[in-house]
Amino acid sequence: MGEITGGRLIGKALKAEGVKYIFTLNGGHIYNIFEGCEEEGIKIIDVRHEQVAGHAAEGWSRVTRTPGVAVVTAGPGVTDTVTAVANAYQAPSPMVVIGGNGSVRDWLSGGLQEFDSVTLMRSITNWSEQCATTQRLPDFVATAFRWATTGKLGPSYLEVPMDVINNRVEEDKVVFPTKSRTQARSPGDLELIKDAAKILAEAKHPVVMAGSDVWWCDAAAELRAFVEMIKAPVFLNGMGRGSIPPDHPNVGAQSRRFAMTQADAVVLIGVPLDFRLSFGRSTLIPSDAKVIHIMMDGHEIGRNRAIDVGIIGNAKVILQQLMDTLPGAGIEPTDDWLEKVQEEERGFKAGDEEMIKSDADPIHPMRLVGEIRNFLDPDATIVGDGGDIVTFGARVIRINEPGHWLDPGQFGCLGVGTGFAMAAQLARPGKQILLLNGDGAWGLNGMDMETMVRFKLPVVSVVSNNGGWGQTIHGVKRAYGRALGCYLDQDTRYDKMVEAMGGHGELVEHPDQIRPALERAFASGLPACINVLTDPEASYGTMPGRSQKRIS
Numbered sequence: 001m002g003e004i005t006g007g008r009l010i011g012k013a014l015k016a017e018g019v020k021y022i023f024t025l026n027g028g029h030i031y032n033i034f035e036g037c038e039e040e041g042i043k044i045i046d047v048r049h050e051q052v053a054g055h056a057a058e059g060w061s062r063v064t065r066t067p068g069v070a071v072v073t074a075g076p077g078v079t080d081t082v083t084a085v086a087n088a089y090q091a092p093s094p095m096v097v098i099g100g101n102g103s104v105r106d107w108l109s110g111g112l113q114e115f116d117s118v119t120l121m122r123s124i125t126n127w128s129e130q131c132a133t134t135q136r137l138p139d140f141v142a143t144a145f146r147w148a149t150t151g152k153l154g155p156s157y158l159e160v161p162m163d164v165i166n167n168r169v170e171e172d173k174v175v176f177p178t179k180s181r182t183q184a185r186s187p188g189d190l191e192l193i194k195d196a197a198k199i200l201a202e203a204k205h206p207v208v209m210a211g212s213d214v215w216w217c218d219a220a221a222e223l224r225a226f227v228e229m230i231k232a233p234v235f236l237n238g239m240g241r242g243s244i245p246p247d248h249p250n251v252g253a254q255s256r257r258f259a260m261t262q263a264d265a266v267v268l269i270g271v272p273l274d275f276r277l278s279f280g281r282s283t284l285i286p287s288d289a290k291v292i293h294i295m296m297d298g299h300e301i302g303r304n305r306a307i308d309v310g311i312i313g314n315a316k317v318i319l320q321q322l323m324d325t326l327p328g329a330g331i332e333p334t335d336d337w338l339e340k341v342q343e344e345e346r347g348f349k350a351g352d353e354e355m356i357k358s359d360a361d362p363i364h365p366m367r368l369v370g371e372i373r374n375f376l377d378p379d380a381t382i383v384g385d386g387g388d389i390v391t392f393g394a395r396v397i398r399i400n401e402p403g404h405w406l407d408p409g410q411f412g413c414l415g416v417g418t419g420f421a422m423a424a425q426l427a428r429p430g431k432q433i434l435l436l437n438g439d440g441a442w443g444l445n446g447m448d449m450e451t452m453v454r455f456k457l458p459v460v461s462v463v464s465n466n467g468g469w470g471q472t473i474h475g476v477k478r479a480y481g482r483a484l485g486c487y488l489d490q491d492t493r494y495d496k497m498v499e500a501m502g503g504h505g506e507l508v509e510h511p512d513q514i515r516p517a518l519e520r521a522f523a524s525g526l527p528a529c530i531n532v533l534t535d536p537e538a539s540y541g542t543m544p545g546r547s548q549k550r551i552s
Helices: 006-016 031-039 050-064 082-090 117-122 134-149 162-166 190-202 212-216 220-230 256-262 275-280 315-329 336-356 365-375 388-396 417-427 439-454 470-480 494-500 511-523
Strands: 003-005 021-025 043-046 068-072 095-101 127-130 155-161 168-170 206-210 234-236 265-269 290-295 309-312 381-385 433-438 460-465 504-508 528-533
Touching: 003 006, 003 031, 006 031, 006 134, 006 162, 006 168, 021 031, 021 050, 021 417, 031 043, 031 162, 050 068, 050 082, 050 095, 050 417, 050 439, 082 095, 082 117, 082 155, 095 117, 095 134, 095 162, 117 127, 117 155, 127 134, 134 155, 134 162, 134 168, 155 162, 190 265, 190 290, 190 309, 190 315, 206 220, 206 256, 212 220, 220 315, 256 336, 290 315, 336 365, 336 388, 365 388, 365 433, 365 460, 365 511, 381 388, 381 417, 388 433, 388 470, 417 433, 417 439, 433 439, 439 460, 439 494, 460 494, 460 511, 494 504, 494 528, 504 511, 511 528
Parallel strands: 021 043, 021 068, 068 095, 095 155, 127 155, 206 234, 206 265, 265 290, 290 309, 381 433, 433 460, 460 528, 504 528
Antiparallel strands: 003 168
């Protein structure tokens, strides 16, 4: 068979894992991997900053349920990727990062960009190792994918020194792993399934909160059948958004606090009890409410609050187990509770519509996200990258299909947008991809709009330009009476910057300009930026509606 380079071995190993793209920024330490990928038909998407390569790899995993791959050069190439890896670890999302380093033979000699990246990455990955032998590269690549996708999802890091990449070995002496990952779906403990069914059979006010595990386990159909069976309101967050269409009678959004504070049984599916659920405190979930927690990652169960039933496993399988068990538990739900929650939901939405129709100048953010909602195709993918504006968008924009809403997640990492969006367009060519940006977030990685121009990826970025880090400004002004180091220049022409890169740009100053600008941006077929001047005084924190009414 002849000799083969380490770079070609990596290309072959990635191809065996089904990889179509690598997201990267070139460097001498890793260049031979490019040659190997090119020879194996894997397309190279080279970006402007390694952080974007990492975000794109995570974005690919989020929209395809298969690990995305970032390949970054040694030293600062790896450290530039750390933020993206940390975001994927917190999310958690499966991805693989391959990083370069100096040659093994020169280790500790002070070579260019020599750096112990394996140790650095260990705290934010499921697995972090160096492959020091060219012949074993396929095995190490397979191992990285296995650790990323088995049990708790998350990133893997593989360090490959330059001489390992460049060395040649006899191909017939290389073992290429096959069937190296299980497709098993873990069921829940049957006794715990029975305990959960008993709680639900006795509940009068059950509430379901479903998050990213529903997406990763492909459990959207089971979730819908489950909430219909128990006649419970369901609220969706993270990658769980879109698992059930927003017009479904069980789906709520703005009434979440109302429902949670009235609940006597709460089912959490793939949702950690973190800050987004007030850490499970009684201010949101009553202390006497029964809590059923279903997670792929058992370490999350029991964090911050005592759990009545904690079930570890695959959400798709566990939900079916519950539905099979509930009839025998004697469940007899009525529509009364669900109707009370939906009545509250309708009240919130009616209040929203008044702001969505606002003709105020400067533009109210609710008018902006309302126009986006009314314009987008039902199968559009929305990427949120910002503070207040993304919270406004999540409240209003309809997500009709699972895997079509991408936001930073628990880590709250701004700058994810360009990477997530380019990955979404590569995975869903020809579909609408809208990137909803704050002006601060856009500035972090906006230069990679040029990458979209080079690769002809027609993402439309809508920038809510309020001249500052709005979510911080309003909070610290309430606390300190002023906001230091929080302001940006609202006259910054983000649209002109994208035009200069070869894309389409528009400035929007009045509400009636939003819809026509959206139409032109998507019709252009180019990466586009719509720079919308929004009201600096508008804050999601001052939005009406935090109902605390108790009902019997």
